[in-house]
Amino acid sequence: MRHLVSAGDLSRDEALLVLDTAHEMAGLQQREIKKLPTLRGRTVVNLFYEDSTRTRISFEAAAKRLSADVINFSAKGSSVSKGESFKDTALTLQAMGADAVVVRHSASGAAQRLAASGWVGGSVVNAGDGTHEHPTQALLDAYTMRRRLNAGTGDLAGRRVAIVGDVLHSRVARSNVLLLATLGADVTLVAPPTLLPIGVESWPCAVSYDLDAVLPKADVVMLLRVQRERMSEAYFPSAREYTRRYGLDATRAAALQDSAIVMHPGPMNRGVEIAAEVADSERSTIVEQVANGVSVRMAVLYLLLGGAFDTSKEQQR
Amino acid sequence: MTTVPSAGRRDVEPGPAAAEDRDADVRTVLTAAEIDRSLSRIAHEVLERGKGGDDLVLLGIPTRGVALARRLAQRIASFEGSPVPVGSLDVTMYRDDLRLRPARALERTEIPASGVDGKLVVLVDDVLFSGRTVRAALTALDDVGRPRAVQLAVLVDRGHRELPIRADYVGKNIPTSLRENVLVQLAEHDGADAVLLRPAGGAR
Numbered sequence: 001m002r003h004l005v006s007a008g009d010l011s012r013d014e015a016l017l018v019l020d021t022a023h024e025m026a027g028l029q030q031r032e033i034k035k036l037p038t039l040r041g042r043t044v045v046n047l048f049y050e051d052s053t054r055t056r057i058s059f060e061a062a063a064k065r066l067s068a069d070v071i072n073f074s075a076k077g078s079s080v081s082k083g084e085s086f087k088d089t090a091l092t093l094q095a096m097g098a099d100a101v102v103v104r105h106s107a108s109g110a111a112q113r114l115a116a117s118g119w120v121g122g123s124v125v126n127a128g129d130g131t132h133e134h135p136t137q138a139l140l141d142a143y144t145m146r147r148r149l150n151a152g153t154g155d156l157a158g159r160r161v162a163i164v165g166d167v168l169h170s171r172v173a174r175s176n177v178l179l180l181a182t183l184g185a186d187v188t189l190v191a192p193p194t195l196l197p198i199g200v201e202s203w204p205c206a207v208s209y210d211l212d213a214v215l216p217k218a219d220v221v222m223l224l225r226v227q228r229e230r231m232s233e234a235y236f237p238s239a240r241e242y243t244r245r246y247g248l249d250a251t252r253a254a255a256l257q258d259s260a261i262v263m264h265p266g267p268m269n270r271g272v273e274i275a276a277e278v279a280d281s282e283r284s285t286i287v288e289q290v291a292n293g294v295s296v297r298m299a300v301l302y303l304l305l306g307g308a309f310d311t312s313k314e315q316q317r
Numbered sequence: 318m319t320t321v322p323s324a325g326r327r328d329v330e331p332g333p334a335a336a337e338d339r340d341a342d343v344r345t346v347l348t349a350a351e352i353d354r355s356l357s358r359i360a361h362e363v364l365e366r367g368k369g370g371d372d373l374v375l376l377g378i379p380t381r382g383v384a385l386a387r388r389l390a391q392r393i394a395s396f397e398g399s400p401v402p403v404g405s406l407d408v409t410m411y412r413d414d415l416r417l418r419p420a421r422a423l424e425r426t427e428i429p430a431s432g433v434d435g436k437l438v439v440l441v442d443d444v445l446f447s448g449r450t451v452r453a454a455l456t457a458l459d460d461v462g463r464p465r466a467v468q469l470a471v472l473v474d475r476g477h478r479e480l481p482i483r484a485d486y487v488g489k490n491i492p493t494s495l496r497e498n499v500l501v502q503l504a505e506h507d508g509a510d511a512v513l514l515r516p517a518g519g520a521r
Contacts, residue, residue: 017422024407024423033460038410066410302410307420 001303003115003124007135007175012182016155019143021299022292023152029065029295039068042305045098047089048127049075049105054266054290055127055137059102062297068305071096086110090119098122100305108132108171123304131169131197137265138175140296142183144285145220147292148261157184162214163205164190164246165224165273168197168235172265173224177205190214192246194235211246215255222263223248223273239272249275253283261285346491346499347512352472355488356385359470360392362486367437370394372465374433375403378442378454379424384505385472386441402429406440406461408453428461438464439486443501445471448482473512475499 001014010018028036044063048056056072063070073093075081080089086105093101099122103111108130115124128134146152149159161180167173167189180187181204188206189196200207208214215221226242236242243249248262253275256262262274262283270276279286347355364370370393377386383405390403407424409415440454451469458467470486475493493499493514500513 021423024426027426031460035460036410037456038415302423303420305420306410306415307418308416 003111003126004135004300004304005111005115005124005126006133006178007138008133008178008182010135010179010182012155012184015139015142015179015182018139018296018299018303019146021303022139022143022296025298025302026292026295034065035067036065037067038302039063039066039305042068042099043071043097044068044100044102044301044305045071045073045093045096046127047073047093047101047103047105049080049086049103049110050128052104052128054293055104055134058290058293059125059127059136059297059301061294062301065294066298066301068099068301071098086113087117087119090114090117094120094122100125100301102127104128106130125300125304128171130171131174132171133175133178134171134265135175135179136293136297136300137172138179139300140289140293141172141176141222141263141265142179143296144263144289144292145185145261147288148285149219149259155183156180159185159219160217161185161187161220161222162190162211162218163187163222163224164211164248166195166227166235167191167200167224168195169227170224174203176222177203181205188214188218190246192236192242211248212252212255215252216257218256218260220261220263221248221256222265223268225265225267226269226272228269243272247271247273247275248278250277253278253281256283263289266290343513343515345511346514347473347489349510352488352510352512355472356388357392359486359488360389360396363389363439363468363470364393364396366468366485370397370399370401372436373401374429374431374436374438374464375401376406376428376433376438376440376454376458377403378440378450379405379407381501381503381506382440382442383425384503385443385470386439387505389439389441389470402431404429406454406457408450408457411453411457413449413453426457433458433462433464435463435465437466437468439468439470441470443472443503444499445469445474445482445484445487446477446499448478448480451482452480472501473499 046056046059060070101120102125103114104127110129111124111126126133126135163173177187188208190208190211264286268274367373375386375390377383386403390401393401404427405425407426409421409423468485471484472488474484474487474490496517498515498517502511504510
């Protein structure tokens, strides 16, 4: 692995390597001394063109626990507000010697552009680009599922995952579908037709408009945030109608299998896509997902930066 | 069975002089019975020097050091009649040669619940070569706790140290050339016990 731009770039073995590495990282995080010397002298730049709390903090914590130097860049309060282009900003970071650039951008394809352009010499990690992908979120979701359902080992073969809500604007959904398909899970997207992207039939998953039909069979229900900031058009008549048809309330949660878990990538709108009592229930992994995020991002940074660049992948894996 | 040894991870290849006929010059330097006797002797030595096994903790360095540590723990427990805490200590993220190779998969680190603070920790590995793995293990141990003392037990000492490190307990000293690989095979991983010596270059 040189870059991590799309969850679809990961082979099954690579994905499992990340999850296994994250498992070891999680073990090391139980210690009193959480810091590892592994990335000493390496520089990780968090290049955030879009607001984020948990992803940025999570990457920052992960890099710091591996002893990398972290430079945080957010578009607000930087030269971007003076009109500096993406390219010039990237070249500036390269001149400062970034070994990895973690990029979050509102434009789909920004991470790919950065990785393919050669503007930066180091690794590029996609931390969310527009409505395209968010691969580390998918990895931490898969890690959480594996921990809860498979005792932390193996792949997710045969597990039924329902991803519910605004798939159209969700980079989390796309990355999850690609990664979960690689790991052998059966994914069903559940959403009103207006919130499904064009071409969804070519994705490696099933599609349903009826949440109540999907719930009893699901091992995992992942709810997506209703993204008010991307809702410039009317995708559904009202938030209340959305909640009635696609929100996970206590009554619907009662239809789930006993072992089923409820996930949400956050930040959540309590009372819209998920009822507060479900979000705070035993099944909910929402807080766990955040904790697992640090371990998974440590694993990604370690695998990208911990060694020499992998020029002979076939030989090594 | 004679393919890629993980013991070879610290057998730095001396050059491109790859010997293709690697089966031709393979020599057995320790048989299963000899390994068995060495481990029994080391178990006795550990107890003798530590004046019993009261505050003893055995930590194996993956992969084969862990199997050896478990065997030693079994023996010490049978001699003393009480169980000995045994665990594993992965040193991958503490190595000094990380940037020379692509990132490696991590191994298990399992520290016994009783911890290592104030204990006599015996690190266990299969082959002692440059000493760099042991240096990494000592650094890794710093982050786990503060033992009363740290000792080192190895099945094979093959010489060629690059750091001021020595073993407290050695199964067998085997003089080697840098053009040779020491290959430790254990029943837990390879189906049978043996220590082999063979020309370098065939493994990778």
